[in-house]
Amino acid sequence: MVDVRSGRTGGPAPESANVTSLRQRNRALVLTHVLQSGRTSRGDLARECGLSLASATNIVGDLVAEGLVHETGSIASRGGRPITVVEPRPEGAYLIGADVGERGVAVELFDLKMTRVDREFRGGRDDETPETIAHDLDDALEALRERNPAAWPALAGVGLGLPGVVETAADGSQTLYAQSLGWPPVAVGDLIHFDGPVSAENGAKTQAMAELWFGAARGVEHALVALLGRGVGLGIIADGRLQHGSMSTAAEWGHTKIERYGQVCRCGNRGCVEAYVGADAILNAWRATGASFEGSGWGALGSLLDAVDKGDPAATGVLDDVIHSLGVALGSLVNLTNPQRVVIGGWVGVRLMEQHAARIADATKANALTRAGEQLEFVASTFGGDTVAVGAAIMPLETLVRDARPRPGDVPKSA
Template structure:
């Protein structure tokens, strides 16, 4: 039916508006219950701005659809006990993937966002894009084999990727991983014959996990830094994750903190990642005479432990903290956050040992007034943060899907 014909039918446009509003309310209610993890109808009505009748109708639908459940009750003031609502864990599942340059961690989450199964593929050495693609297909196939009964309720696969993930006008996505020396590659959609694939930069998926469930929850303006082998950032503004014109905003790791400085893996000089990425930190320690095993969590931990007694190691750590302060100080001046969240395995190590020094270094490198307005906190989640945030992409798609299309065959 044409738009002109629809407008000629009495009530058609009004009906469409009512349907749209009903879907918006349903989406808001489902997201609220998922984020709260346990709530009541009255609290849902209050926080989402619904009438009591609307809250009751929406929750009845969600219970009927198997997405939420009554999980108990609490005493009321003299009346009947008040029912508690929570996500129904087996109501749906989502796959979240942390794609690294050395392998992939593929994790299956239930609707309460508890991880129920995990498969890792890869090794200690850097892998090619074709290796990563093979790893992904094998890991997803293995999860499917072990979770046959759950698979019809799996919503999709979310990928947290090391690089810029750009969304084309037709909705297709392309990965630009310049730092890894990869040519631009379309996001693979053939990981499972039945599941859609969603993709985003890994730092953004970490930020989404912290926004929904972690240290950025309830914060309107925050930045979430990821420090690992690569360096990334998620910017939260007005309670939403910033994406930019083509979904690739906040590539903080490749902003410059020293003109003509150290060579970065991206081919440019002076990037934040050239000073704060794990390889850059450990190469600096090696240049100062440091000796250590590996290039990961334990090696960075060894550096931080050695700095207590070794002047050369202490100098490396001092330089890292000053570089981090300068890099995040500029972010403070640009975004005026209420909260800075530092995560990633390198970031967590640094925050464990030197949170106060990091906060002081940031404040030395930003305007005084803005420096008084933020707090610095560690990320809530550990190594599963990127995968958890990636799983939220198919879950968001579920939230936005009209009821009539749910689990359509």
């Protein structure tokens, strides 16, 4: 989310710089509110953003001129003039978010109302490499461009949710470190060939961004957003902001330890959370009981849960262990961060929350301090399996919110 609360350090800036900064801040506030609400009015914008009605009206006029919002009608007021409704202009900008997983990429095109316009999936191999991922991303983008030629001139940028740590250098270049996949460090620019802005972040953090902007963490000052899939990740929201750490490695929860000398994790260490509640760990534990099933994804996990429903003791034991391990891992996080809400997402998390949300909540509270556990609520991810892609698309959306676009008729200033 656009951070309009952080202060500037150093000496006083020139008055013109202060005015420009204030205008940018207010524009960001108003545009963010329009995007998040989906439908609002100038009066509501003034109240919610702490502006005068005149200022809100001027900013809305600027955003209309930029082509980002439009007036869509009016509603009756209490004895006064009708109230004009302001909404995002869907075709005002388009955004692409890509969920880059370990076995393929899901690339999604959104309009400015964050309605999914189109989607393309590529991959499905068991042995993805940076090279195959790059090929799949390029193919998927080309397929979307061919089907949506009218959207491409208004494309604000591409966001990538990646399976690893993404570091950003001082010059803006980004590098992916996917230790669990055994990949060498990969320049993000080598993963995608797109003539426009590209931003990348860890997939668990993009999921948290989606929940923070439009989902279950919106308006929540302190939250944990957990991603359970083949990998296990986390987004920590504190004071309404997503936490990154000094080099964006904060919240690598999947590789914190819950058992000394425990199960071997894909990262090479032992006892990591992912080695107990990641999809491969869950299914390998079930296979070790003698169970026979097909696949290693959604269907296989569904087979496990179906077996639990039928009273299969081996499957029940596996699920019990998973929920216990998840409760231990989340309980420690609750003690560390004191969240108001825990959001569970990722395809494994979505399946577990469908029928076992109460058990997960109970296991977490049993492993947290009593008072901290009493202050918690648990919810499932708002967007299901699309959450990482939605969050990835928010990265170019944040740039659009932060930086005003040239308006029709604007004349560039000479140097």
